[in-house]
């Protein structure tokens with residue numbers, strides 16, 4: 338059975354990138370959102386991604402970005418995927434895919450059954466969907482809050498596109514999350530940090546190991 342694929346989000350230093358790749362992560366996430374403690378300037382991201390091993394897919398995370406930001410980002414940074422983590426409409430997702438020629442992953446916040454329809458809507462237009470916890474009201478960040486949602490909400494749900502589970506995952510719980518949801522891809526940020534915005538390399542290794550050891554059920 339294939340390993341669960343892991344995305345480590347919010348990489349900020351060359352060592353973060355090297356450790357994520359060595360540990361076996363499939364994706365590295367780079368955050369472009371000034372309010373985030375994980376925010377990178379484009380020049381910083383360029384340097385980090387240029388030195389990244391080829392096996393690590395480089396994902397730029399943006400929130401309601403306009404074309405000017407995306408133009409600058411895509412021109413300067415060698416990217417493999419764009420992650421849209423704001424209130425982008427399905428039409429905007431399609432527009433971004435067409436304009437930049439990169440796969441687009443759309444993040445959808447789940448807090449209850451009412452949010453599940455959005456997953457179906459976005460899976461029709463995005464290359465992947467990121468099934469994340471809905472941020473609490475008034476939160477500064479639309480993601481990366483270290484909060485989980487009730488994974489049982491995903492029971493029996495299937496989408497035509499690849500999807501990734503996120504929200505409050507840690508080395509301790511990722512195995513259970515995979516077992517319950519059947520996720521073949523998982524994403525983590527806070528759960529592998531020593532402090533907000535500071536990655537812990539031991540936790541990155543432990544997370545990838547735990548995720549890859551998790552038995553993915555045939556659902």
Ligand SMILES: O=C(O)c1ccccc1NCC(=O)[C@H](O)[C@H](O)COP(=O)(O)O
Nearest residue numbers: 346373480481482483504505525526527
């Ligand atoms: O991580 C951030 O700072 C961030 C800022 C703005 C929008 C999204 C953000 N993170 C999104 C991610 O992909 C996180 O990895 C995902 O939400 C899981 O985060 P966590 O619950 O902290 O593991």
